[in-house]
Each structure stands twice: as structure tokens, then as C-alpha cells.
Amino acid sequence: MTVHNLYIFDRNGKCLYYNEWNRKKQAGISKEEEYKLMYGMLFSIRSFVSKMSPLDSKEGFQSFQTSRYRLHYFETPSGLKFVMNTDLSVSNARDALQHIYSNLYVENIVKNPTCILGNSLDSDLFSTRLDTFIRALPYYNPRTT
């Protein structure tokens, strides 16, 4: 059971934060390209889901899975997007992403006047607390390589 990595995007598509805990394979492209690819895919899939869903859905896109991992997505009405990849044993990471937003991002970044919104997240307090939180998740348990 594990958390692979986490991306945080702002409403303009800029990647504010990225970290990985247990990623076995890199994308093979630069980080900038990777962020653009992720954001572009999310933009498309959200649009696809909202148009093509055969049922009424209030929430919209929340996750997809492959045979190896699951991608969890949480978006705030203010356009902040949280993306976490976990293995398949994690069926729903929404609470975790909500916590990262409400208790970590809002408390440590938004309420810190020295953190300029729209810049990459540059707060040791945020990074440390986030890392602690991820490692404390019940489904975090990196296998030793």
C-alpha cells in the first residue's frame, strides 16, 4: 500500500508543488513538460467526463485507475487542483486531499502573508507537515527497493 506522488496546481495551470514518496519510474521528460502533460490531461478528462457522462453527476471527475495505480483528483471551487497517485489498494483519497487543502495549504500558505499566491509553494512548514501527514496515512507503507 503506498502513495506514489502528489501534484498541486493553481487555477492558471501552474504547478505549485510536486513531491514523490515512492515513484519507481520517471516520465522520461522534463519536470516542466510533465506538469503540463498532467494538467492538460486533467483539463481534458474533466471536460470529457462532464460532457459524456450518461448520468447526472454533481462532483465530476474524481479518479481513474490503470492496472498498476490509481490517480485521485480533488478540485476546490477556487480552482486549486490536488492530484495524488496511489496504488490500487487505496480506493478513495478524497479525505486526504481535502485535509491537505484545508489544514495544510490554507493554514500554512494562504494565511502566511510572506507566501505570494501564484508562486511555487515555498514554505518549510508546509513541506514538513505535508510529508509528515503523507507518511502517517494508514495506506502509506513503502516497500523497500
Next chain:
Amino acid sequence: LITVKHKSPLYFKINSELFTLTYGALVTQLCKDYENDEEVNKQLDKMGYNIGVRLIEDFLARSSVGRCQDFRETADVIAKVAFKTYLGVTPSVTNWSPAGDEFSLILESNPLVDFVELPDNHNALIYSNLLCGVLRGALEMVQMAVDVKFVQDTLRGDNVTEIRMKFIKRIEENLPAGDE
């Protein structure tokens, strides 16, 4: 700044007089610095905007209110949840325009102006203009461009305090710039 641990309470109480006095000190200092009511109004709006763009995140985090479906729902959330949460008052929502794109918030009481009287030489001062900036900034972050202004003010002799909010347009989400 008061630091909070993991679970912060939904409300923590501070003395409301301290809040009123702090705001009053802010406006007084701005009046001294700028010596011109119009300029002070602009500064209050700008400061309010900077507060609003952050306050919205705190609001969304605390209240778990989702996206509003329309401007009417937005008005209700502003009056019944936001004002209640941050100022402890619930304005009434009235005077809807026929097109449904404009409404008024009527405040029976305004915590910012307790004990305040405007002196005679400040007729153009919109004392609580910070609120307009806050609302404008907050709504911009949830994709709404709005115009917010005071149309009645008890400080200037009117019976009630009335804030008029007008929906200008929806701010569309942009894809980040493509490769050059």
C-alpha cells in the same frame, strides 16, 4: 498572527471591540497618509481585495460549501454563511434586478462601525469600503467578476447600510500557455 495546530476551531472568539478599534485605527491612518477621501476609498478597496483573494480559501476550507449553481445561490451563501462566519451578522438579500444579475445586501448592523461617527470634513469617505474589496476579491477567485459598492450607509445618515452587488461576467478557466 495566531498559530493553530492541526484542528482549528470553526470560530475562535476575539473581542469585537478590539476588531472595531483596529479597523478604525487603519482607516484613521489611511486618512492621515492620503489626506483625500477618494484615495482612501481606493486603498481600502485594494486592501480588501488582497484580503478577499485569501479569505475565500479559508471560507471554502471551513464551510465545505461547493460551487454555487447560480448568482442567487451565491447571494445566499454570501449573506447567510460568509457574513455570519466572519462578521457575525446576517444581511438580508433584496432588490433583485429583473435579469437576476444584481442584488442588495441590507445590513442592520455593521461591526466595523460600532461607535464610529464620521467627522464633517470626510463626506466622501466610504468607511467600510474594505468590505467591497473583500467581496470582489473573493468572488474573483471563484470565477465571478462582480462590481460591489455601498449605496446607503448609516454613517452618512441613511437608515440602513446597503451594499449593491452586480454580476459582470464569468471568468473562464484558461489552459496554460502552449509551447512557443
